[in-house]
Amino acid sequence: MSSMLPVWKLSMYNDFDSNEYRRDLQELKDRIEELMKSIKDDSLWREEPLKILEEILPLINRSFDLYENLESYTYCRYSTKTDDPAAMSELNKLEEESLPLKQAMVLFNNRLAESATGPEDWKDSSVLKEFHFFLEQSLKDQKYQMSPAEEDLAADLSRSGGSAWSRLQETLSSSLNCEWDEKETKTVTQLRLMGSDPDRAIRQKAWKKELKCWESCETAMAASLNGVKGFSTTINSRRGYESTLQKSTIQARIAPETLDAMIESMKESLPDFRRYMKAKASRMNLNQLSWYDIIAPLGSDSRNWSWEEARSFIIENFASLSPSYSDFAKKAFEESWIDAPPREGKVGGAYCISFPLQEESRIMTNFDGSFTDISTIAHELGHGWHHEVLKKAPSLHRDYPMTLAETASIFSEILVFQSYYAKAAPEEKTTLLESSLSDSNQVITDILSRFLFEKELMERRAEGELPAEDLKEMMLRAQNATYGDALNPEERHPWMWAVKGHYYIQELGFYNFPYAFGQLFGWGLYSLYEEMGEDFEPLYRKVLGMTGKASAEECAAAAGIDITKKAFWQNSLGMIRRQIDEFCAAE
Numbered sequence: 397m398s399s400m401l402p403v404w405k406l407s408m409y410n411d412f413d414s415n416e417y418r419r420d421l422q423e424l425k426d427r428i429e430e431l432m433k434s435i436k437d438d439s440l441w442r443e444e445p446l447k448i449l450e451e452i453l454p455l456i457n458r459s460f461d462l463y464e465n466l467e468s469y470t471y472c473r474y475s476t477k478t479d480d481p482a483a484m485s486e487l488n489k490l491e492e493e494s495l496p497l498k499q500a501m502v503l504f505n506n507r508l509a510e511s512a513t514g515p516e517d518w519k520d521s522s523v524l525k526e527f528h529f530f531l532e533q534s535l536k537d538q539k540y541q542m543s544p545a546e547e548d549l550a551a552d553l554s555r556s557g558g559s560a561w562s563r564l565q566e567t568l569s570s571s572l573n574c575e576w577d578e579k580e581t582k583t584v585t586q587l588r589l590m591g592s593d594p595d596r597a598i599r600q601k602a603w604k605k606e607l608k609c610w611e612s613c614e615t616a617m618a619a620s621l622n623g624v625k626g627f628s629t630t631i632n633s634r635r636g637y638e639s640t641l642q643k644s645t646i647q648a649r650i651a652p653e654t655l656d657a658m659i660e661s662m663k664e665s666l667p668d669f670r671r672y673m674k675a676k677a678s679r680m681n682l683n684q685l686s687w688y689d690i691i692a693p694l695g696s697d698s699r700n701w702s703w704e705e706a707r708s709f710i711i712e713n714f715a716s717l718s719p720s721y722s723d724f725a726k727k728a729f730e731e732s733w734i735d736a737p738p739r740e741g742k743v744g745g746a747y748c749i750s751f752p753l754q755e756e757s758r759i760m761t762n763f764d765g766s767f768t769d770i771s772t773i774a775h776e777l778g779h780g781w782h783h784e785v786l787k788k789a790p791s792l793h794r795d796y797p798m799t800l801a802e803t804a805s806i807f808s809e810i811l812v813f814q815s816y817y818a819k820a821a822p823e824e825k826t827t828l829l830e831s832s833l834s835d836s837n838q839v840i841t842d843i844l845s846r847f848l849f850e851k852e853l854m855e856r857r858a859e860g861e862l863p864a865e866d867l868k869e870m871m872l873r874a875q876n877a878t879y880g881d882a883l884n885p886e887e888r889h890p891w892m893w894a895v896k897g898h899y900y901i902q903e904l905g906f907y908n909f910p911y912a913f914g915q916l917f918g919w920g921l922y923s924l925y926e927e928m929g930e931d932f933e934p935l936y937r938k939v940l941g942m943t944g945k946a947s948a949e950e951c952a953a954a955a956g957i958d959i960t961k962k963a964f965w966q967n968s969l970g971m972i973r974r975q976i977d978e979f980c981a982a983e
């Protein structure tokens with residue numbers, strides 16, 4: 397099947413040594429140099445601080461556009477061929493090129509904080525008024541900044557420290573494979589994809605082999621996790637954060653009470669999700685689900701989608717929001733924005749990445765024909781549409797936080813599901829419902845376990861290194877706290893901390909709750925869409941358009957939603973509970 401799946405066209409650059417690539421790289425260097433010169437100009441800052449700010453902001457925007465474009469291209473090349481030394485070396489080089497830009501931003505924050513201008517003065521300048529959110533944010537960030545020399549050293553060390561651990565995790569996991577039978581070997585990504593195989597014996601075999609794979613590299617993975625988390629702990633405390641979690645809520649642009657309201661509501665909903673998992677077990681004639689049953693499809697008639705079917709399904713169902721949404725999806729398919737086939741050396745999972753200079757996106761996925769894959773493409777296209785809504789916005793206004801980054805993608809998944817579900821034949825409905833609940837279960841029950849795990853990990857890592865044994869025990873405890881008696885205690889996944897690359901991103905602690913936020917915020921917006929019908933799309937665009945220049949609370953308020961209160965989260969979880977009730981009643 398893989399041979400019939402499309403590979404993306406990275407038409408923005410021919411190669412790393414093409415004229416276009418070299419030209420953009422050179423311009424990036426020039427702009428950063430110019431930017432640095434302006435930032436360092438003492439006399440201008442003293443005499444005309446507003447004028448220099450007006451000069452600097454467009455330079456920052458252009459530098460970030462160039463960098464993002466080059467990095468997106470390089471990452472696309474690297475992630476589909478992790479064993480390609482050219483892409484790997486270019487990624488390292490680019491990271492080096494970005495250091496002066498990071499340095500410039502640190503200096504800029506300092507200059508701004510020291511300067512005699514403040515929000516009152518910005519009102520008189522149209523440029524500064526436009527960027528007031530960014531400027532105020534810079535003043536806040538400056539409070540959590542070390543001295544320029546220390547930030548400089550930290551950025552330098554991060555290449556062989558924090559981010560090197562993340563690359564080690566990626567390289568190790570993309571090269572893991574095992575003997576499946578006498579004829580065939582399988583990569584760990586392929587084994588994980590088999591978690592949705594209809595045949596329980598195959599799923600169980602894949603799960604056992606997968607665990608063996610992770611076990612074989614657990615020492616290196618544990619060292620890598622300890623390395624990256626130790627790095628984060630040191631840096632974050634030096635910067636004056638109370639904790640990595642505090643930093644994460646600031647990065648996520650949510651108030652602590654918003655996170656509490658959401659996590660508490662999620663905990664309260666666990667009995668519903670366990671009820672669903674028990675009903676699923678009984679449908680499968682099991683006493684209890686095992687780890688490898690969690691995402692298993694129900695029923696033997698689970699459909700295998702061809703690429704062409706996936707394509708027309710998505711385009712057709714996107715039309716229920718608006719024609720422009722559907723046209724956008726069509727463009728992504730027609731213009732080869734999507735890389736679909738799984739292959740050796742390609743990283744697992746899926747992502748969407750943007751090319752601001754071309755005003756285009758690219759989507760990487762590992763398609764194997766299940767409904768989950770359709771949902772994944774809809775999800776990534778949602779990200780793409782978020783980029784599309786913001787494509788004319790300057791770089792500084794496209795910089796949205798992790799929480800809001802998942803809004804458009806989850807909304808897109810829900811939309812595709814709901815419109816298809818409404819039209820589906822009765823015999824198809826149970827399978828679809830189960831597939832949607834299986835996703836929600838991942839995003840609520842599993843994400844909560846990852847959040848609990850990471851919270852304990854950060855607390856204990858501050859005291860010292862943790863051996864793989866402890867990490868496994870902590871992971872099992874976190875799984876127990878959320879899955880509880882709905883999951884066979886003998887057959888779980890103690891190595892999930894090695895599987896998920898999210899734990900290894902130095903700058904992003906707790907890259908788990910934003911998914912739950914996105915899912916529940918998405919459901920909240922969807923319930924609004926149900927109320928408003930076609931009047932919803934302009935409001936939705938407005939919310940997405942604000943994501944790069946407002947807090948999550950302000951974006952939500954634009955749609956009349958108060959996310960600091962449990963009532964909002966309970967309403968979203970209530971929409972999922974209705975699906976659970978329907979699923980259990982159909983038994």
Ligand SMILES: [Zn+2]
Pocket residue numbers: 775779801802805
């Ligand atoms: Zn996403």
